[in-house]
Amino acid sequence: MNEEHRKILEMLKEGKISVADAEKLLAAVGGPGTEAPAAPGGKPGWKYLRVLVEPGPGSESQDKVNIRVPMKLIRAGLKFAALIPQAAQGKVNVALKEKGLNVDLMKISPQDLEDLVANLNDMTVEVDGKDKVRIFCE
């Protein structure tokens, strides 16, 4: 329990706030029940990575994308990427750089993925005020 949770509970105990207010405050500071159930390892037990693309208010097109990828598949895919020969790895990185992604895929470890997912709660990106891209785990 962190300091914010303790203060809210103390305010509730002293009668300064109601139970309903305490619930709202706990939810606002990320209280119990707002996170995914923890896996045995202590990490959130996310099963799927979801990517939703929806047309925004300023979008002319009505294109929609709904992708659900099992997290285990991503982990397995990362391991599979290690099989890419050294000569091809350079080409992949150059191609990614040309697309504006200055990332070395071979340096992404399963631990990096775990850290990324652990911190990825619910992210919404608006592309040029047109499409809304929502990335989250469930």
Next chain:
Amino acid sequence: MFPIWMRFKIRPEGKRGVSLWFPVILIWIILWALMLVLLPFMLLAAVLTWRRGPGLILLAVYPMLFSVLWNLSGLHVETRDAENDVLISFR
């Protein structure tokens, strides 16, 4: 577990389209049979190229491919644009 069914759906705008449940497990059976036949050659190639590097990679292909296919279940890709609705889902 391995996905048993693959659902494929394509529906052009204003038309009825096609929805297909494909028993993808048939592909896995054929794939495993093929990989089993190739296994001795893969092992031989792995031993011959062990010192230069690729040998270890060749040995890792089987378990990694198994891992990817095993976790394919639950993959769901759905896109919709002005012309088509396309859905690919593994179950």
